[in-house]
Each structure stands twice: as C-alpha cells, then as structure tokens.
Amino acid sequence: MGKLAIETRGLKKSFGKTHAVAGVDLAVSAGGVYGVLGPNGAGKTTAIRMLATLLHPDAGEAQVLGYDVVRDARAVRSRVGLTGQFASVDEDLTGVENLLLLARLLGYSRRRGRERAADLLDAFGLAEAADRQVKKYSGGMRRRIDIAASLVVTPELIFLDEPTTGLDPRSRNQVWEIVRGMVAEGTTVLLTTQYLDEADQLADRIAVIDHGKVIAEGSSGQLKASVGAGSLHVRLRAPEQRAEAERVLAGVLEVQVEPSADPAALSARISDPERVARSLAELSRSGIDVTEFALGQPSLDEVFLALTGHAAEETPEEDAA
Amino acid sequence: MNATSAEQASAPVTEDALRSVLAGERPSSPGPVLTSLTFGWRALLKIKHVPEQLVDVTMFPIMFTLMFTYLFGGALAGSTQEYLQFLLPGILVQANVMITMNTGITLNTDIQKGVFDRFRSLPVWRPSPLVGALLGDVMRYSIGSAIVITLGLVLGFRPEGGAVGVVLSVVLLLVFSFCLSWLWTMLSLILRTPNSVAGVSMMVMFPLTFVSNIFVDPKTMPGWLQAVVEVNPITHLATVVRGLMHGSVPAGEIGWVLVSSVLLVAVFGPITMVLYRNKK
Numbered sequence: 001m002g003k004l005a006i007e008t009r010g011l012k013k014s015f016g017k018t019h020a021v022a023g024v025d026l027a028v029s030a031g032g033v034y035g036v037l038g039p040n041g042a043g044k045t046t047a048i049r050m051l052a053t054l055l056h057p058d059a060g061e062a063q064v065l066g067y068d069v070v071r072d073a074r075a076v077r078s079r080v081g082l083t084g085q086f087a088s089v090d091e092d093l094t095g096v097e098n099l100l101l102l103a104r105l106l107g108y109s110r111r112r113g114r115e116r117a118a119d120l121l122d123a124f125g126l127a128e129a130a131d132r133q134v135k136k137y138s139g140g141m142r143r144r145i146d147i148a149a150s151l152v153v154t155p156e157l158i159f160l161d162e163p164t165t166g167l168d169p170r171s172r173n174q175v176w177e178i179v180r181g182m183v184a185e186g187t188t189v190l191l192t193t194q195y196l197d198e199a200d201q202l203a204d205r206i207a208v209i210d211h212g213k214v215i216a217e218g219s220s221g222q223l224k225a226s227v228g229a230g231s232l233h234v235r236l237r238a239p240e241q242r243a244e245a246e247r248v249l250a251g252v253l254e255v256q257v258e259p260s261a262d263p264a265a266l267s268a269r270i271s272d273p274e275r276v277a278r279s280l281a282e283l284s285r286s287g288i289d290v291t292e293f294a295l296g297q298p299s300l301d302e303v304f305l306a307l308t309g310h311a312a313e314e315t316p317e318e319d320a321a
Numbered sequence: 322m323n324a325t326s327a328e329q330a331s332a333p334v335t336e337d338a339l340r341s342v343l344a345g346e347r348p349s350s351p352g353p354v355l356t357s358l359t360f361g362w363r364a365l366l367k368i369k370h371v372p373e374q375l376v377d378v379t380m381f382p383i384m385f386t387l388m389f390t391y392l393f394g395g396a397l398a399g400s401t402q403e404y405l406q407f408l409l410p411g412i413l414v415q416a417n418v419m420i421t422m423n424t425g426i427t428l429n430t431d432i433q434k435g436v437f438d439r440f441r442s443l444p445v446w447r448p449s450p451l452v453g454a455l456l457g458d459v460m461r462y463s464i465g466s467a468i469v470i471t472l473g474l475v476l477g478f479r480p481e482g483g484a485v486g487v488v489l490s491v492v493l494l495l496v497f498s499f500c501l502s503w504l505w506t507m508l509s510l511i512l513r514t515p516n517s518v519a520g521v522s523m524m525v526m527f528p529l530t531f532v533s534n535i536f537v538d539p540k541t542m543p544g545w546l547q548a549v550v551e552v553n554p555i556t557h558l559a560t561v562v563r564g565l566m567h568g569s570v571p572a573g574e575i576g577w578v579l580v581s582s583v584l585l586v587a588v589f590g591p592i593t594m595v596l597y598r599n600k601k
Contacts, residue, residue: 049438052442053442054438054441054442054600056599074444077442077443077444078350078444080442082438082439082442084435085435086435086438087435087438087439087442088434088435088436088438088439089436089439090363090367090431090434090436091434092366092367092370092371093363093366093367093370094370097366101359101362101363101366102443104351104355104359104362105351105356105359105360105443105445106348106350106351106443106444106445107348107349107350107351108348109348112348116345119338119341119342119345120342122338123338123339123341123342133370149439151342151343151345153345153347153348154342154343154344154345154347177336178339181336181339181340181343182339182343184336184340185339185340185343185344187343
C-alpha cells in the first residue's frame with residue numbers, strides 16, 4: 001500500500017435529524033480507482049462534498065492528499081477536481097466559454113486558456129460542439145464537458161460523483177474509458193456509484209456505504225468472497241420444467257433455489273461446491289435438458305443484499321444526499 | 322434539437338489526446354481582482370446568450386414611466402410635463418433598485434444548477450464569484466439607466482443639472498445598487514428556490530420604493546407615514562438623484578447615501594460570505 005490520497009476518521013454530518021454521514025473511516029491509497037458504492041441517500045454525495053471542502057464536517061477528521069479539509073481547504077481545492085450533479089458547468093455558456101472561464105480562473109493567460117480549452121474539447125470529442133450552449137448538449141456530451149471542466153488544471157485526485165447515472169451504454173463506456181485513461185496517467189479517482197457492475201469494472205477497492213456508514217470494504221473479489229463460495233446459474237431448454245428442476249436442485253444442493261426473472265432460469269447460492277457436479281448429473285437423470293450451467297462468483301448485487309439485507313437499487317424515502 | 326446527430330459526429334475520446342491533456346501545466350493562482358473580473362465576464366456572456374433576461378431592465382422602467390406620467394401626471398402635478406421633471410429621477414432610482422433583485426435570483430439559480438459548487442471548489446478568492454456577478458450587474462444597471470434617461474429626454478424631461486448632473490447621479494446609483502445587491506445575495510443563500518427569492522424580494526421592494534418620495538411629494542401624506550418615508554433610504558437616494566439632475570447638490574444627502582451604501586455592504590457582505598462558506 002502506497003501513500004494515502006484520502007484518510008478520514010469518524011467523519012460525520014447531519015442535516016436536522018438525518019444522519020447523512022454517520023462516522024466514516026476511509027483509507028484510500030494514491031493511484032487507481034476507489035469506488036464508493038451505495039444506494040440513493042446512503043450518504044455518498046455528502047461524504048464527497050466534505051472531502052472536496054464544500055461542506056464542513058460536524059465531527060471527525062479528513063485529510064485529502066495530506067491536507068486537512070477544514071484547516072487547509074485551499075490547498076485541497078487546488079489539487080482536486082470535482083465532477084457530479086452538484087458541481088456542473090454553466091448551461092447558458094458554450095462549451096469553450098465554460099472551459100475558458102475555468103482556465104482564466106485557474107491562472108491561464110487568455111491565449112493559453114484558449115489553447116487549453118481547445119485541447120480539452122478535442123480530447124473529449126467535443127470540438128464540434130465547442131460553440132454550442134451546453135444546455136443543447138446530449139446527456140453523454142454533458143457528462144464529458146463536466147469531466148473536462150475538472151481537468152482544466154490536471155488534478156492529483158478527482159472526485160466523480162455518479163458519473164454515469166442516466167447515461168446510455170455507449171456514453172457510459174466513453175466515461176469508463178476516460179476514467180481508465182486518467183488512472184493510467186497517475187490520477188487517483190474516487191468514484192461513487194449506485195451501479196454494482198460499474199464498481200466491479202472500474203474500482204480496485206470498494207467501500208460499501210449504507211445509511212451513512214461503511215458496512216464493508218475491500219477489493220471486489222474480497223467482497224464477493226465474504227458472502228460465500230459463489231452462485232450457480234442454470235438455464236433450461238423447456239421453461240415448463242422449471243418447477244421440477246428447482247425440486248431436483250434443492251434436493252441435491254440442500255440450499256434455497258431461486259427462480260430468476262428469465263422464465264427458464266434458476267439460481268442458487270452455493271455453500272458446498274462438491275455438490276454442484278452431482279446436481280448436474282441428477283438433472284440429466286431426471287430428463288431435464290440444460291442449455292446453460294454456470295458456476296460463478298456472486299455478483300455485487302448479491303453481495304449488497306447479503307451485507308445490507310436490502311437490494312442495492314432500493315431507494316429509501318429520505319434522500320439524505 | 323440536433324444533439325443526437327452531433328453526438329454521432331463527435332470523435333470518440335482518444336487515449337493519446339487524453340494523455341497529452343493530462344500532462345498539462347499548473348499555472349499560478351490569479352489574484353482577487355482578476356478572478357472577480359473573470360466572473361464579471363461570465364455575467365456578460367450570460368447576457369449575450371440569454372438577452373431575454375434584460376426584459377426587467379428595459380420593459381419595466383418604460384412601462385412605469387409612461388403609466389405614471391400620463392395616468393397620474395396631470396392629477397398629481399397639474400401637467401404631465403411638470404410631473405415628468407419630478408418623476409423621472411425617481412423612476413431611475415426605482416428601476417435600478419428593482420434590477421438589483423436579479424442578482425439574488427441569478428445566484429439562487431446557480432446554486433440549484435450546481436454551477437455554484439463548481440465555483441466554490443476552485444482555489445480562488447472566495448467572494449470573487451459574488452463580486453463578479455455584481456460587477457456584471459453593473460452593466461444591467463447602466464443599460465436600465467440609459468433606457469430610462471433616453472425615454473425621459475424623448476418625452477420632454479429637461480435636467481437642469483445638465484450632462485454632468487445626470488452622469489453623477491447614475492454613478493451614485495450604480496454604487497448604491499452594487500451595495501444593495503448584497504442583501505439579495507444573502508437572501509438567495511437562505512431561500513431554496515429562485516421563485517421564493519423573487520417573491521420575497523418583491524415583498525421588500527414594493528413597499529420600499531412606493532413608500533418613498535419617488536412618485537409623490539410626501540407633504541400630502543399623514544404624519545406617521547411621512548415619518549416612515551423620511552427614514553426610508555430610497556427617499557434619500559431619490560432626493561439626491563433629483564437634486565443632482567436638476568442642478569442642486571445636496572452634500573448632506575449625498576453623504577447619507579454613501580454611508581447607507583457602506584453600511585449595506587458592511588452588514589450583508591460578511592453575512593453573505595459566512596452563508597456562502599457554510600452552504601449545504
């Protein structure tokens with residue numbers, strides 16, 4: 001483990017009676033992507049806002065790149081970039097005007113600022129939209145200009161708050177490419193997401209947050225291992241045989257077998273991998289044709305369910321973020 | 322909307338381009354004056370892109386001048402021409418003071434849209450986004466003033482103080498409006514939506530401008546109301562502007578306006594900055 005990019009101890013923030021962040025300890029090493037995973041209202045955004053010096057913690061301490069977020073706020077601000085629903089660009093201005101504005105504010109001369117804005121627009125595939133007002137951008141373009149705005153001065157650490165929420169798959173992949181590119185260049189990325197596959201794809205380490213607390217932390221593999229050996233997915237040729245297959249599998253595996261949304265599929269969490277081979281033999285002996293039979297690690301969805309007792313996409317009534 | 326076609330046309334993000342962009346330099350931070358002026362430039366860009374926002378600056382004062390001059394002028398001052406000489410400096414004050422409300426509405430919109438947090442996350446002198454917005458508003462006051470004065474001259478307003486008196490009174494108005502705006506920046510950091518900022522501002526501005534000597538001489542009002550008018554800073558401002566435009570320079574009143582301007586900033590400036598720093 002190298003130098004720490006972020007370190008927090010007992011970080012807390014409440015809004016009235018809502019404890020948005022209820023004592024968070026994080027240790028994020030420099031380099032790579034750190035994922036903060038949690039449902040809406042888990043306190044992700046509040047935590048990031050404190051780390052980015054936009055919000056004073058009620059209690060606890062946080063250091064970002066070695067600087068205290070309260071006492072050395074300006075030092076933190078000059079070293080981090082921030083992108084999210086809460087840190088956006090001016091919709092009335094054009095793409096190039098937004099970037100030039102930030103470049104000037106960050107100390108570029110007018111000429112160098114223009115060059116910098118043009119370079120960024122090029123790199124993010126926005127050159128043709130440079131002179132169009134941002135409010136006329138599509139969702140994907142909008143997200144890219146938001147990220148570009150955080151890179152006017154190359155940050156050592158960038159916060160991306162739900163960078164792909166609401167994007168179509170193609171735009172989402174573009175954002176993922178950008179994140180990987182930034183990491184390859186040595187920027188540390190702290191990314192919040194509600195999407196388990198996003199954390200799985202991008203993050204080296206993941207903190208799972210629920211109700212303002214970190215309930216699990218580790219690599220995606222470690223998190224998955226913590227909930228059991230894995231899961232078995234079976235798909236049948238004939239959906240009408242599913243009830244029978246469920247009975248056969250449950251008998252051999254001695255665990256709960258769940259019918260999937262797909263009418264021909266079943267899944268089960270496995271505690272004893274030895275029994276899996278026997279269950280396949282048992283299915284074929286019962287005359288049930290199987291088109292798919294896969295043993296995999298549990299998905300982060302299952303991890304989340306196991307850790308929190310509720311599904312990841314569930315939205316609590318109170319949105320503390 | 323042609324966003325979709327542009328999306329397809331735009332080149333994908335390339336790794337090489339990204340690499341060269343991330344290898345960018347790190348310039349030194351600019352000073353407070355430059356950052357404030359840069360935020361002022363943003364306000365001007367917004368006027369350029371959304372010229373509709375100048376409706377309050379243009380239509381409102383034109384409507385008020387015409388309505389009051391021709392509806393009430395004869396009744397209030399014997400003739401519309403005579404009333405215009407009295408009313409126009411007052412309308413100029415009202416127009417500027419009303420335009421200041423826009424500052425709060427704009428700032429609140431920035432907060433809603435998340436632009437505000439981007440600015441707050443920058444390593445720049447903290448008040449500069451606010452000061453810059455207010456500097457941009459000075460442009461609005463100037464446009465509003467130019468419109469009112471031009472309309473007045475067309476209708477027959479003849480300032481005895483000449484060009485010097487007119488220019489001086491406009492400068493004084495700009496100073497006062499800049500200072501008054503801090504009241505609205507404070508308000509916009511407290512209230513949740515641009516609409517509520519507009520609503521509360523109106524509730525303050527209407528009595529403040531009408532219970533003054535802008536439209537009528539307070540001599541005809543009941544005594545208790547005269548007392549209220551007398552302490553209203555807008556009354557003093559209108560007296561000064563009227564005086565300057567018509568050639569008399571009421572030094573004491575000018576002092577009064579400058580002192581109240583300083584007081585406005587001294588009180589609402591720091592409160593605004595505390596709210597700004599601790600904004601949720």
